[in-house]
Amino acid sequence: MKDVASQIRQGNRLALSCLLTWIENENPEGRAALDELFALTGRAFIIGITGPSGSGKSTLVNRLAIQLTGSPQTPQSVAVLAIDPSSPFSGGAILGDRVRMRDLMEHPEIFVRSAATRGALGGLARAASEMVLALEAGGFDFVLVETVGAGQSEVDIACLAHTTLVVEAPGLGDDIQAAKAGILEIADILVVNKADKNGADTAARSLAAMLEIGADAAGLNREEQVTWKVPVLKTSALNDEGIDELVAAIRQHRTYLETSGEWQRRSQIRLDDLFERLLREKLFAEWKRNIQNRKYEQILGEIHTRKISPYQALKQFRA
Amino acid sequence: MKDVASQIRQGNRLALSCLLTWIENENPEGRAALDELFALTGRAFIIGITGPSGSGKSTLVNRLAIQLTGSPQTPQSVAVLAIDPSSPFSGGAILGDRVRMRDLMEHPEIFVRSAATRGALGGLARAASEMVLALEAGGFDFVLVETVGAGQSEVDIACLAHTTLVVEAPGLGDDIQAAKAGILEIADILVVNKADKNGADTAARSLAAMLEIGADAAGLNREEQVTWKVPVLKTSALNDEGIDELVAAIRQHRTYLETSGEWQRRSQIRLDDLFERLLREKLFAEWKRNIQNRKYEQILGEIHTRKISPYQALKQFRA
Numbered sequence: 001m002k003d004v005a006s007q008i009r010q011g012n013r014l015a016l017s018c019l020l021t022w023i024e025n026e027n028p029e030g031r032a033a034l035d036e037l038f039a040l041t042g043r044a045f046i047i048g049i050t051g052p053s054g055s056g057k058s059t060l061v062n063r064l065a066i067q068l069t070g071s072p073q074t075p076q077s078v079a080v081l082a083i084d085p086s087s088p089f090s091g092g093a094i095l096g097d098r099v100r101m102r103d104l105m106e107h108p109e110i111f112v113r114s115a116a117t118r119g120a121l122g123g124l125a126r127a128a129s130e131m132v133l134a135l136e137a138g139g140f141d142f143v144l145v146e147t148v149g150a151g152q153s154e155v156d157i158a159c160l161a162h163t164t165l166v167v168e169a170p171g172l173g174d175d176i177q178a179a180k181a182g183i184l185e186i187a188d189i190l191v192v193n194k195a196d197k198n199g200a201d202t203a204a205r206s207l208a209a210m211l212e213i214g215a216d217a218a219g220l221n222r223e224e225q226v227t228w229k230v231p232v233l234k235t236s237a238l239n240d241e242g243i244d245e246l247v248a249a250i251r252q253h254r255t256y257l258e259t260s261g262e263w264q265r266r267s268q269i270r271l272d273d274l275f276e277r278l279l280r281e282k283l284f285a286e287w288k289r290n291i292q293n294r295k296y297e298q299i300l301g302e303i304h305t306r307k308i309s310p311y312q313a314l315k316q317f318r319a
Numbered sequence: 320m321k322d323v324a325s326q327i328r329q330g331n332r333l334a335l336s337c338l339l340t341w342i343e344n345e346n347p348e349g350r351a352a353l354d355e356l357f358a359l360t361g362r363a364f365i366i367g368i369t370g371p372s373g374s375g376k377s378t379l380v381n382r383l384a385i386q387l388t389g390s391p392q393t394p395q396s397v398a399v400l401a402i403d404p405s406s407p408f409s410g411g412a413i414l415g416d417r418v419r420m421r422d423l424m425e426h427p428e429i430f431v432r433s434a435a436t437r438g439a440l441g442g443l444a445r446a447a448s449e450m451v452l453a454l455e456a457g458g459f460d461f462v463l464v465e466t467v468g469a470g471q472s473e474v475d476i477a478c479l480a481h482t483t484l485v486v487e488a489p490g491l492g493d494d495i496q497a498a499k500a501g502i503l504e505i506a507d508i509l510v511v512n513k514a515d516k517n518g519a520d521t522a523a524r525s526l527a528a529m530l531e532i533g534a535d536a537a538g539l540n541r542e543e544q545v546t547w548k549v550p551v552l553k554t555s556a557l558n559d560e561g562i563d564e565l566v567a568a569i570r571q572h573r574t575y576l577e578t579s580g581e582w583q584r585r586s587q588i589r590l591d592d593l594f595e596r597l598l599r600e601k602l603f604a605e606w607k608r609n610i611q612n613r614k615y616e617q618i619l620g621e622i623h624t625r626k627i628s629p630y631q632a633l634k635q636f637r638a
Binding site: 031032034035038039041042052054267268271272274275278279280282283284287299300303304306309310311312313314317 | 358361587590599606619625629
């Protein structure tokens with residue numbers, strides 16, 4: 001595909017899909033295109049949605065995407081990037097895409113894409129960061145980044161977003177499980193989805209209580225506090241309930257971000273983080289190019305046999 | 320605490336706890352001690368246990384730990400390292416420890432430790448890798464590494480283990496959720512826990528079917544295949560059911576690992592991975608020490624204002 005960057009500039013979605021694939025496959029053409037498109041980035045409102053599987057997150061994201069497009073006369077455009085821990089091996093990402101596409105078929109202003117886990121160290125977080133850049137360059141008003149689970153990668157990916165939603169649902173586990181989920185600290189808005197189910201009120205109350213404890217532990221004085229107070233909202237995505245209120249809270253959070261200077265700070269952190277990742281990668285790649293393979297293998301062999309420790313081995317290499 | 324390394328060698332668990340804390344806090348004394356202790360590592364059987372929250376994983380790990388200690392006359396020692404996505408902020412890790420300690424109080428040969436998520440890039444995976452080294456040096460026969468969730472960090476952490484158990488439970492989500500979980504590929508043994516609940520048989524059958532699809536997709540020819548066939552086992556940890564069979568499967572997998580050369584290969588990959596992480600870190604730290612802070616900040620500023628792209632900025636720095 002020739003001149004992908006200029007075609008993306010003209011709103012060509014096929015070209016955008018192609019660029020996203022390049023990024024996913026770490027094809028160098030992807031970086032060349034992103035380099036060209038970089039000046040177009042920085043305008044989208046990036047919303048992260050994370051939470052455990054079984055919380056009905058995907059349905060919620062679909063509803064949210066539709067709601068964010070606004071009036072049919074002057075629709076806003078929405079991109080959904082679903083970060084999927086499936087590997088290409090199981091084909092999970094593709095399957096997920098198909099199910100979503102069916103739901104969103106009547107909404108051409110919504111663009112959906114899944115990205116699968118990369119094996120490389122930190123590979124997924126970097127790829128996600130670059131895919132968001134590509135979607136911003138594609139001119140979307142909103143970019144929704146959905147992640148499954150509650151691990152380190154989700155925390156990394158939350159750093160991409162202006163606003164992070166953490167989605168829970170009743171019946172996924174006891175209180176301690178919820179406390180262990182530990183991603184509460186990254187939440188700007190907490191959502192208890194499947195609110196039609198038993199236990200939704202209890203879950204919402206217990207999350208609100210945990211937020212209080214967290215705020216106390218962080219030494220925040222709520223009287224003086226001019227910062228954001230994380231709301232706990234109940235939704236039932238399947239029945240399309242609570243989505244209006246959720247969108248209202250998201251818009252309030254955007255206003256908070258813009259008036260507090262936090263919008264700019266988060267936008268910058270995201271770029272700093274990407275740059276540091278790229279730099280670390282480059283340093284290692286250049287170092288590897290300059291080192292003799294045989295020497296490296298020999299040292300690894302000495303570690304395997306416990307002749308030297310990894311820490312001693314480090315001293316044998318100069319940067 | 321003086322001379323932690325020699326105290327660990329003598330089986331002092333307080334010294335071991337101290338070293339684990341050093342590693343978690345990235346205290347340089349931790350590396351010095353690991354350097355001293357490295358020759359003692361490489362003898363433990365490392366078992367990874369992962370799966371979504373709500374699968375009853377912690378209870379299963381407790382039962383498994385007790386079962387692995389074997390006969391009360393000549394008990395084997397077991398260390399449990401629970402990798403917890405909570406930050407120190409929420410105190411989730413400590414809470415989890417307390418609950419577990421209560422269950423395992425009568426089993427002094429079992430040592431339990433939780434590790435919380437680190438903010439640093441890839442920090443948790445490296446800390447986990449070093450904590451396993453410390454536990455090996457502590458002389459445990461078995462090291463169980465438990466992780467919550469289904470993200471990249473879990474895949475990274477599975478690479479630590481000789482044998483990886485993936486735990487599911489009925490009722491945590493529909494088939495597509497299970498397929499999306501996508502960690503099936505890292506499983507050496509699949510466990511459907513909470514087997515007393517409705518839907519356990521269906522879950523087990525559907526997981527077995529997914530494994531078949533996965534094996535087909537990978538082009539494995541089952542007739543010629545001399546590799547490991549992933550078993551799907553049902554357990555009810557709460558009722559102590561199926562644990563014997565699980566331990567038998569784990570022992571079978573160990574025999575497979577040892578006869579196929581896979582034991583050695585996995586042991587080496589783990590060290591190679593740790594060494595590469597340490598090396599990448601060192602390269603970046605040395606580079607940062609040599610660069611002018613002002614120059615770095617200036618370049619970041621130019622990225623923020625979109626004057627240059629991160630890719631152009633990279634060219635301004637030499638390794």
